[in-house]
Amino acid sequence: MLQTLVVKIGTSSLTQPANGLLALATIATLVEVLSSLRQRGYRIVLVSSGAVGVGCARLGMTERPRTIALKQAVAAVGQGRLIRIYDDFFTSLQQPIAQVLLTRSDLVQRNSYLNVERTFQQLLQLGVIPIVNENDTVAVDELKFGDNDTLSALVANLVRADWLFLLTDVDRLYSADPRSDPDAQPISRISRIEQLKELQVKIGDRGSRWGTGGMTTKIAAAQIAVGAGVRTVITDGRHPRNLEKILQGEAIGTQFEPQPRPASARKRWIAHGLIPTGTLYLDDGAVKAIRNAGRSLLATGIVRVEGEFQSQEAVLLRDRSGLEIARGIVNYHSTELQQIKGQQSDAIATILGYPGAETVVHRDNLVLS
Numbered sequence: 001m002l003q004t005l006v007v008k009i010g011t012s013s014l015t016q017p018a019n020g021l022l023a024l025a026t027i028a029t030l031v032e033v034l035s036s037l038r039q040r041g042y043r044i045v046l047v048s049s050g051a052v053g054v055g056c057a058r059l060g061m062t063e064r065p066r067t068i069a070l071k072q073a074v075a076a077v078g079q080g081r082l083i084r085i086y087d088d089f090f091t092s093l094q095q096p097i098a099q100v101l102l103t104r105s106d107l108v109q110r111n112s113y114l115n116v117e118r119t120f121q122q123l124l125q126l127g128v129i130p131i132v133n134e135n136d137t138v139a140v141d142e143l144k145f146g147d148n149d150t151l152s153a154l155v156a157n158l159v160r161a162d163w164l165f166l167l168t169d170v171d172r173l174y175s176a177d178p179r180s181d182p183d184a185q186p187i188s189r190i191s192r193i194e195q196l197k198e199l200q201v202k203i204g205d206r207g208s209r210w211g212t213g214g215m216t217t218k219i220a221a222a223q224i225a226v227g228a229g230v231r232t233v234i235t236d237g238r239h240p241r242n243l244e245k246i247l248q249g250e251a252i253g254t255q256f257e258p259q260p261r262p263a264s265a266r267k268r269w270i271a272h273g274l275i276p277t278g279t280l281y282l283d284d285g286a287v288k289a290i291r292n293a294g295r296s297l298l299a300t301g302i303v304r305v306e307g308e309f310q311s312q313e314a315v316l317l318r319d320r321s322g323l324e325i326a327r328g329i330v331n332y333h334s335t336e337l338q339q340i341k342g343q344q345s346d347a348i349a350t351i352l353g354y355p356g357a358e359t360v361v362h363r364d365n366l367v368l369s
């Protein structure tokens with residue numbers, strides 16, 4: 001079975017820290033490695049940051065733009081240059097590429113999610129390496145991936161990747177930010193995300209000068225990806241040849257073990273395409289019924305409703321302590337749920353004045369976290 005790899009490279013690896021200009025040797029090596037893996041039959045998606053960083057360098061700007069409009073304008077300058085460099089390099093090795101610019105809203109509507117999925121499948125079948133970035137120039141704040149770590153995890157879920165590589169400017173995850181803590185200990189393997197808490201890993205919230213999310217967004221991305229059945233590796237972008245070694249089983253970087261993959265495409269969309277607009281807090285009985293017995297959520301198990309949402313929107317299901325249990329598509333408006341929470345199903349018609357759906361979230365529309 002051919003393996004699918006999603007490789008995400010951050011601005012900090014694509015550019016030279018001193019002047020923000022492109023790190024050509026790194027890009028060239030990455031292009032060689034990806035082309036060679038492609039030749040050997042791997043299906044490859046490259047998620048590349050750098051539009052804003054490269055745009056700034058092109059325009060002689062010395063710091064990241066602060067206003068949204070300026071950032072969007074700068075990204076439009078940088079994205080073109082970035083893809084041109086990639087196309088020149090990949091073309092030298094006879095590897096066709098495609099530019100895919102996504103916004104978060106492309107994944108929310110089921111039609112457009114399926115459409116994006118089909119486009120990726122087609123590109124991969126054609127032997128093309130899609131080069132993905134957020135469409136920064138048109139993305140609006142409320143509907144943004146916000147960072148390419150998250151984007152790459154959602155793409156890895158979408159293309160059912162086997163591996164997600166997050167290439168950055170540190171060689172792996174440490175117990176604390178190695179830039180500020182000389183005692184930070186390297187971490188090689190995470191078999192369950194909860195281990196990060198047990199190991200008391202401290203995540204510095206600032207990234208490098210041009211990067212966006214620092215390590216926080218990489219951990220969030222790893223969590224999404226492993227939940228979608230994708231083995232995830234955080235490793236140094238300056239040594240792209242390590243990708244081949246990791247695929248051969250060498251313990252380089254920090255590797256996150258995947259969980260079993262959600263079975264259906266629809267469930268993957270519910271889990272990672274939709275954006276939850278509200279939260280339902282559940283009592284212990286409901287948590288058990290959903291988690292252990294694969295049951296639907298009934299109104300009686302809801303203790304609190306947070307947010308405003310329409311019927312058929314996505315909601316988070318949490319236990320009383322706030323721990324996320326599942327995500328799903330809700331059958332009631334939030335104002336209806338405020339009235340029927342905690343009630344037995346046969347009381348719903350009397351309370352609302354009309355018979356509602358039997359379940360608040362049907363098990364077919366529910367994905368465990």
Ligand SMILES: Nc1ncnc2c1ncn2[C@@H]1O[C@H](COP(=O)(O)OP(=O)(O)O)[C@@H](O)[C@H]1O
Nearest residue numbers: 010011012168174176177204207208211214215
């Ligand atoms: N626990 C940690 N382990 C490793 N790096 C960390 C940790 N906490 C914070 N960091 C920082 O995260 C940075 C990488 O994030 P960022 O600059 O956003 O990279 P990229 O541009 O590749 O997305 C590292 O340079 C490092 O200083």
Ligand SMILES: N[C@@H](CCC(=O)OP(=O)(O)O)C(=O)O
Nearest residue numbers: 011049050051052147148212
């Ligand atoms: N879409 C933005 C990148 C956002 C981002 O996540 O950057 P980084 O932290 O360097 O991976 C750009 O191309 O500049």
